[in-house]
Amino acid sequence: MKNIFSLVVVIIFFVMLSSVVNKVKANSCQDPLGSCLQCDERCKAKHGPTGQASCDNRNQLCTCYYTCGPPSPTPPHQKQCYGGTGLCSSACNQNCAQKYLGGSGFCESIGNTRLCKCQYPC
Numbered sequence: 001m002k003n004i005f006s007l008v009v010v011i012i013f014f015v016m017l018s019s020v021v022n023k024v025k026a027n028s029c030q031d032p033l034g035s036c037l038q039c040d041e042r043c044k045a046k047h048g049p050t051g052q053a054s055c056d057n058r059n060q061l062c063t064c065y066y067t068c069g070p071p072s073p074t075p076p077h078q079k080q081c082y083g084g085t086g087l088c089s090s091a092c093n094q095n096c097a098q099k100y101l102g103g104s105g106f107c108e109s110i111g112n113t114r115l116c117k118c119q120y121p122c
Helices: 001-023 039-047 092-099
Strands: 027-035 052-056 061-068 080-087 104-110 113-121
Touching: 027 039, 027 104, 039 052, 039 061, 039 104, 080 092, 092 104, 092 113
Parallel strands: none
Antiparallel strands: 027 061, 052 061, 080 113, 104 113
16 A cells, blocks of 8 residues: 555656646747737737736837747748728727728827727738
């Protein structure tokens, strides 16, 4: 009985060790996304629901942190296209979603004008 208990403890130890090794191999990457406007929405749209957005309030720059690593066996990434819906408003993201299939929107300043820019799969 003592030998079986020892074997179970050793097996549990190796299972725990292997799960820690997998977590260590998962790399954390970052992607600068520009303006802080709708930072979290753009981060999640680009890198999935696990993307964590951070806005540097001093410089007003958005950075997206996400888990990266070896490419997964998913279909090739679709090319992203850009369009617009005119002047920026609080409904920019909603307007892009209505205008472009799979689209998401964010506001971008060009000179003194704020425009609604849309990103969607081509």
